[in-house]
Structures are given as C-alpha cells and as structure tokens.
Amino acid sequence: MSSRSHSAPACASQAPPAVNVFLTLLPITLAVFIGFLTIGLPLPVLPLHLRDGLGMNTLIVGAVIGAQFAAALASRAWAGNLADMRGAKRAMVTGCFAAACSGGVYLASLAFVAMPATSVWVLLLGRLLLGCAESLIVTGALSWGIGLAGPHNAGKVMAWVGIAMYGAYALGAPAGMAVNASHGFAGVAVATILTPLLALGMIAGVRAVAPTAARRTPFYKALGDVWVPGMGLALSSVGFGVITAFISLLFATRNWGNASLAFTAFGLAFIGARLLFGHLPDKLGGARVALVCVAIEIAGQWLIRGADTAVVAYLGTALTGFGYSLAFPGFGVEAVRRAPPQNRGVAMGAYVAFLDISLGVTGPALGAAAGVWGVSSVYLAGAIAAALSVPVAARLLATRQKGDAHA
Template sequence: MTQENLHHGAAAAPQATVEANPVLRLLPLTLTVFIGFLTIGLQLPVLPLHLHDTLGMGTLVIGLVVGAQFAAALLSRAWAGNFADMRGGKRAVMAGLVTAAVSALVYLVSLGAVATPVLSVWLLLVGRVLLAVGESLVVTGALGWGIGLVGPQHAGKVMAWNGIAMYGAFALGAPLGVALNSGWGFMGIVVASAFIPLLALAVVAGVRAVAPTATRRTPFYTMLGAVWVPGMGLAFCSVGFGVLTAFIALLFAARDWGNASLAFTAFGLAFIGARLLFGHLPDKIGGARVALVCVVIEAVGLLLIWGADTAFIAYFGAALTGFGYSLAFPGFGVEAVRRAPPQSRALAMGAYVAFLDISLGITSPLAGVLASGWGIEAVYLGGAVAVALSFGVALMLLRSRGIQVQYKS
C-alpha cells in the first residue's frame, strides 16, 4: 500500500465513523438544547395568562411582549452567528445558557413591580430580550457546532434533531409550566427558568468542541442574500407556529375548553414524531420536495383550529400543524445550507433562522390586532393563508433546482 493510500485510508476512517453514527454524535448536543429550551417551554402557556390576568393587559400588549423575543432574536442573529463561527459553537451555546439564566432574574424583579403593571411589563420585556439573545446564541451555536461534528452532508439531520430537542422541550415544558403556575404561581416559572439553563451547562461541558471555522466577520447582509429564497419559505410557514404559541391559551380560555397546554403537547409530540420517522427525507430526496407536502399539512391543521367547535378538533389541528411545520423547517433549511459557504455555516444558519424571527416578530402583534377586530379564532385563518404562500416558495425552489440540473447536464 502506497503512502498516498495510507493517508487516504486514515482520512476515510473518521469520515466513515461520522457517516455511520451522525445521530449518536449529536445526542449530547441534542440533550443540551432540550434542557435549555425547557426554559422557553415553561413560559409558553403561562406568560400570556400572566400578562392578561395578573397585569390586566389586552391582546395587543400580549402580542407585543411575546413578539419582542423574536424581534430581539432577529437583531442578535448576526452577532451570534459570527461569534459561533469565530469563537466556536460550544462557547456560543454556553454563553447563551448563562444569558437565559440571567433573564429569569429580570423576571424576578418584574414580580416585585406587579403593583405597577406598566413597569412590570417593561421589565418582562427586558427579560424577554435577554432570553432572546440567549436563545439566539444557543440555536446558532448548536446548528453550526452540529454540522461541524457530523459534516454538511447531514445538515438536515442536524436541523431535525435540534428541532426535536427544541419542540420536545415545548411539549414537555408547557404542561410542566401550567403545573408550576398552578402550584406556585409565576414565581415557580421564574425559579425554574433560572436553574434549568445551569443544568444544561453541566451537560454541554462534556461535549467535544469543534474548532472555529472563520477568522474574520462575514457581513450578515451577504448571507441573507444567499439564503433569502428558502428563508422566505421558512418565514411564511412559521406564521402557523407563531399564532399557535401566542394565542392558543387565549382561544381555549375564550371557549372555556379547559387545559390549553395539551394543544402545545399535541403540537410538540406530532413535531417530534414527524422528525423521528421522516427526518432523513430532506437529506435523501431534497428539502424542497419535503417542504412542498408538509406546508399543505400545516395549513390544514390551522384551518381545523379556525373552525373547531370542540377542544378535541383544536388538539387535532395543533397536531397537524406541528407535523407539517416539523419537516418544512429542515426542508427549507437544507436548501439554505446548499447556498452557503462552508466557513460560515453558523452565520448561514443564523441568517436562515432570522427569517423565522422576522416572521414571529411580525406575526404576534399583527395577530393581536386581528384578534381584537375579528376574534381570537381569526388568527388561525390568517395563519393558514400565510402558510399557503410557502407552498409557492417550495415550487420556486423545485423549479430552480430543475433549471440548475438541466444547465449542468
């Protein structure tokens, strides 16, 4: 065997291990993201009710407070992406978890100002902004770190398993948040939100770091330009997720249907099930093809919630919404990775997820206005229309792929 063959064999062995065990390599990082995102999951069904029942705020203010997190996450994506590329994904994730814990301390201060509702709301806004920065660092760092661990050929799996961790945390965190709120009030949420990120820090400490991939900052606008088409697909299909998380608790309260946390659980379980069963498809058959089918499923789920006359139909609609959105995210995401330079993967993922932030930041306040004028259920009809627009984006991506293949041949 020649020296060249020996070198080739040595290089191929680690690659074969990566190919054989991408999921195993991602498991510790997935667990870290799951534990960290429990902090957000706890707050999903409780924060709107705290704003409405304790502080006496209307749907517009609730939409603004909930949407503030997504707006702040958008503004921090460029910094977080460059931080992860230049300093390493592990450092970004750890910094994000610490920031999330600090946000809970601001929530604690807001509880001391409940007698002055406006001040309490402003403090909650500050806490939401800090939580957004922490979430941005964790998501961007984990996506870039995961792709570095298993290779860009498994980018769909990285996004799928990160999503399983995130939305699994939402599914478990929602009923847990309701239980904590029932037993200890919003204070229980605050205490848990302070300690859970510290537990995630203990887990992430043992995961192997990946060397930084960039030596200088890349302008964020150039990356936005590279991924804007799949990013628009993500933006439109994320409206369904936005209206469900922001207003499902108020819909259940208005209809006197009881436990709204089960809607979050139905969404999360369907989301996880879709990724466990079909998470390999974007890498295998193409992201645009997968997204084309899944956004239709998501839109049907939202229409069921809009027309629901029982809690069961709303739960079923939430499950279909979760199933469809689950694979639309990595479907469009695989198309985004293919358009990004390898040295800026974390920034590319940050740019892609920025379209999610734009979508959710706009959706919550606009849906609040829609709910004020036409009722809570109207936001789900609006969500279904927005999700239908992502079907056109998936068709555009399929068409451009066909043109590229024809050109190359």
Template sequence: MSSRSRTTTTAAAPPPPAVNVFLKLLPITLAVFIGFLTIGLPLPVLPLHVHDGLGMSTLVVGIVIGTQFAAALLSRAWAGNLADTRGSKRAVVTGFLVASGSGVAYLASLAFPGSPETSIWVLLLGRVLLGCGESLVVTGALSWGIGLVGPQNAGKVMAWVGTAMYGAYAVGAPAGVAVNSAYGFAGISIAAAALPLLAWALVANVRAIAPTAVRRTPFYKVLGVVGGAGLGLALCSVGFGVITAFIALLFAARDWGNASLAFTAFGLAFIGARIFFGHLPDKLGGARVAAVCVLIEAVGQLLIWGSHTPAMAYAGAALTGFGYSLAFPGFGVEAVRRAPPQSRGVAMGAYVAFLDISLGITGPALGAVAGAWSVDVVYLVGTVAVASSLLVAVRLLTTRPQGAHHA
C-alpha cells in the same frame, strides 16, 4: 496481504451513519432540550399572566411574546459571527448563561404588584435576554452539529436540534401549568433561571470544533444567499407563531379549559414527524419535502379556525406540528446548499433570522387582529400565510443548486 485486506475491509464498512450522527449529536440535543424548557414552561402561562394577571390587552400579550423573537432576530448576526470566528461551542455556552438571566428578570418583575406597567417593562427585559440566549444556542448548536457530522447530514442536524426545541415546548407546556399551579409565576421564573445552567453543564465536556472563519462575514451577503429558503421558513412559521401566542387565549375565550394539551399535541406530532421522517429532506431534497409538509400545516391551521370542540383544536395543532416539523429542515437544507462552508454559522443565523422576523411580526400584528375581530381569525390568517410558502418551495425546486456548497 492480510494488513491490506483488513484496511480494505475497514474502509468498506464504516459505522452506520445514522447511529453515528445520533450519538455525536446526543449531548447537544439533550442540552438544547433542557435549555428550551426555559421557553416551553411559560408558554401557556405568560399570555394569561400578562392578560389576566396584569390586566393588559391582547396587543400587549403579542408584544411581550414577540419581543423574544425580535431580540433573537437582532442578535443573529452577532451570534453567527461568534460561532464562525470564536467557535460554535462558545456561542452555545454563552447563550445558556444569557438565557438564565431571563428567569431572574421574570422573578424581578413580581416585585411590582402595584405597578403593572413597571412589571411589563421588567418582563420585556427578560424576553430580550431570552431572545439573545436563544439566538446564540440555536445558531451555535446548528453550526456545531453540522461541524461534527458534516454538511451532508445538515437535515438530520436540523431535525434533531428541532426535535429538542419543540419537544421542550411539548413537555414544558403542561409542566409549566403544573409549576404555575403549585408555585405561581415565581416558580416558573426560578425554573427558567436554573434550567439553562443545567444545559450548560451537559455540553461543558463536548468536543469543540475549530472556528471556520478568521474574519466576520457581512450578514447581508449571506442573507441574500439564503433569502429564498428563509422566506419559505418565515411564511410557514406563522402557523407555529399563532399557536405559541394565541392558543391559550382561544381556549379561554371558548371556555375550553386548559390549553396545554394543544401545545403537547403540536409537540408530539412535531417529534413524531422528525423521528420517522427526519431523514427525508437529506434524501429526497428539502424543497420537495417542504412543499408537501406546508400543505399539511395549512390544513391544521384551517382546522383550528373552524374548530367547535377542543378535540378539533388538538387535531389542528397536531397537523400544524407535523407539517411544520419537516418544513423547517426542508427549507433549511436548501439554505445550507446555497451557503459557503466558511460562513455556515452566519448562514444558519441568517436562515433562522427569518423565523425571528415571522414570529416577531406575528405576535403584535395578529394580536391587533384578534383585538379588532376575534382570536380565532388569527388562524385563518395563519392558513393563508402557511399555504403561501408552497409557492416558495416550488420556486426552490426549479432553482435548486447542483451541490456547489455541499462540501
């Protein structure tokens, strides 16, 4: 009787899910944060290095920034299938090793001071390596996290992994300015090579999950399943893309000084939204949360476009970060609900591929817009694109699945 009572008590009092999810995801979250500093450190430095240091146009700046996202896009199918068939931990570890190579390429690009064109090509190689590494890390980390804590916590997984990613942007931007001031672009390059190796060491002893598939899933099949949610992600990601590629140039054009605080404002608002409201997509529904948050993000873009002072631009960056923060897992929860469990890695790869498409197009296309008109116009375009994702969220609300793929 006593044993039965104890069993009943144990079954009725599971550990608090939020704490359990947090602890299980903590090593992966920390590793993603450290690894993504490889992206965060050059954010405010690379556009100026290409534009001012190498004398290239804003179009070339956009191409250099966008190449990372294009490479990530082209490697998503491979990354997702690797996570499904060989294990998501292997995908993450491989991603860190590949990302480390980007720093080596950055350093090698400095060996051609008399040939800016050659330097750009070597930089582009580094951006390709970084894109492939980022693809493996993000796809693998999302799949790994969902495998560890269950698909019912998919929103929390995306919230914590995303917090790590954008926290690295927030910390990395001012840190990158400091490193660049002290050691130049060579210091940025060395840090970019070393940080992913430290991240790899953090997850070396974390429990792997069994592969979920025995054969490769055709990418186009899963792409169609998550396409609606992916379109919403693509449109709302334009707001993030124009801050990544052009905020430093906007500040330089207006003689406002250092733009790193704009990245910090974006990142801190992003993290704050995730910490205090990251549970809402799982609780209220992803599409409902996304619908509200893309409006907040659009207001942020509009504020940057009309800004007359750095403070207005910082406020716009913060609103953009806050809105985008929950739009990403909001649309992502809808993608997970529509995806078959055995293809979760490919599904996550397909979903994030829409982010790559968005950022890959945003860089060069809006770089051309900035060259033809002015750099502030890209934020007006960002406002329109982000606001358009509201239509997608409303559409998802009316076609929400009944949990067929939740198990």
C-alpha cells in the same frame, strides 16, 4: 452551483461517511432540550399572567411574546459570527447563561405587580434576554452539529435540534402550568433560572469544533445567500407563531380548559414527524419535502380556525406541528446548499432570522387583528401564510431540478 462545489470537499474532510449522527449529536440535542425548557415553561403561563395578573390586552400580550423573537433576530448576526470566529461551543455556552438571566428578570418583574406597566417593561427585558439566548443556543447548536456530523447530514442535524426544541415546548407547557398552579409565576421564573444551568453540564465535555472564519461576514451577504428558503421558513412559521402566542387565549375564551395539551399535541406531532421522516430532506431534497408539509400545516390551521370543540383544536395543532416539523429542515437544507462552508454559522443565523422576523411580526400584528375580529381570526392568517410558502418551495424545487440537469 458554486455552493455545491464548496461543500463537497468540506463534506469529505469534516466527517467520515460512517459517522453515527445520533450519538454524535446526543449531548448537544439534550442540552438544547433542557435549555429550551426555559422557553417552553412560560409559554402557556405568560399570556395569562399578562392578561389576568397585569390586566393587559391582546396587543400587549402579542408584543411581549413577540419581543423574544425580535431580540433573537437582532442578535442573529452576532451569534453567527461568534460561532464562526470563536467557536460554536462558546456561542451555546453563552446562550445558556443568558437564558438563566432571563429567568432572574422574570422573577424581578413580580416586585412591580402593583405597578402593572412597570412590571410589563421588566418582563419585556426578560423576553429580550431570552431572545438573545435562543439565538445563541440555536445558532451554536446547528453550527456545532453540522461541524461534527458533516454538511451532508445537515438535514438530520436540523431534525434532531428541532426535536429537542419542540420537545421542550411539548413537555415545558404542561410543566409550566403545573408549576404555576402550585408555586405561581415565581415558581416558573425560578425554574427558568435553573434549567439552562443544567444544560451546561450536558455539553461541558463535548469536543469543540475549530472556528471556521478569521473575520466577520457581513450579515447582509449571508441573508442574500439564503433569502429564498428563508422566505419559505418565514411564511410557514406563522402557524407556529399564532399557536404559541394565542392558543391559551383561544382556550380561555371558549372555556375549553387546559390549553397546555394543545402545546403537547403540537410538540408530539412535531417530534413524531422528525423521528419518522427526518431523513427525507437529505434523501429526497428539502424543497420537495417542504412542498408536501406546508399543505399539512394549512389543514391544521384551518381546523383550529373553525374548531367548535377542544378536540378539534388539538387535532389542528397536531397537524400544524406535523407539517411545520419538516418544513424547517426542508427549507433549511436548501439554505445550507447555498452557503459557503466557512460562513456556515452566520448563514444558519441568517436562515433562522427569517423565523424571528415571522414570529416577531406575528405577535403584535395578529394580536391587533384578534382584538378586532376575534382570536380565531389569527388561524386564518396562519393558513394563508402557509399557502404563500407553497410557490416558494415550488421555485426551490424547480431551481434544484434545473441545477441537477446541468450538473
């Protein structure tokens, strides 16, 4: 209840009731989209480069992919406090520069292809840099967007930022495959250097919001505020993690052809759900929306697990994208309700940290499982994890209804 009493005046003071959320967020959304192409371009290419170009097994592939999310997790506290104390715009600009540096490290890794182990270590450094960049861009964008549009529009802010992120995955995956086909992994690395620099131009003239905190907030305190919706996010994110890390390998194993269309199906379904239903978490309550959407995600993961054709796998990735699309802002609206307004940046960092934990563990753990039981087994794990998020959403819904009854 305390978070509600804090957020009400903030809502009145930070944004007028008639704020146009779409126009207010448009430059930030475009910058997130362009910046996240840095992540989308290598998505279908990097696992194949590691396996076919460097001769690595699925455990190493999962570990290298997951390193990005581990680095993002480790940098969430710093990114959140930077946004709160120095301004969200500065956090986002810093993230774009770090993303460009990650592409430079990818390019450098090609100098060591004759020494595969060394090349993998250099790639790992690039993934770590990209994880820090992702943390800064997302935390900065969410904090900046909520500061401009108001906390009463938090669900819409998360929806539009998410559209930009996963739209970049949807477009970046086939673009990365095309660049790789014509210019190899070196071309993907160069594109990864250039795209974040373009994102900087989108936000250069956008009004910054003033820092909201004068001193650092302990990250454990922010985690304590948002841990319940964070657990829902972590469990529902496993399905996304197994698609990003292993769908290319599944398609290669089954000889199904171009796996980039699976990323596109995921991204288009994700964006479609956000465009059509992105207002629902603010309107109906985040927990109620999350409860429905994780059920759709479970169905998608189950379809991929049992798929015997590429078309069924595409349908499974689309259902996963549709369900996961609104699970993120659904649980996120509940996180914003529990966070003091002056610590919103670090609270958003703490919330997204649960995504990092999920994806960081998913890569190596399920990579090892795929080596024993086959690649399709990871989608059974994704379905089980999504099912475990159902009681989390139910608990949040019950708590909210109880709170409303006493209000």
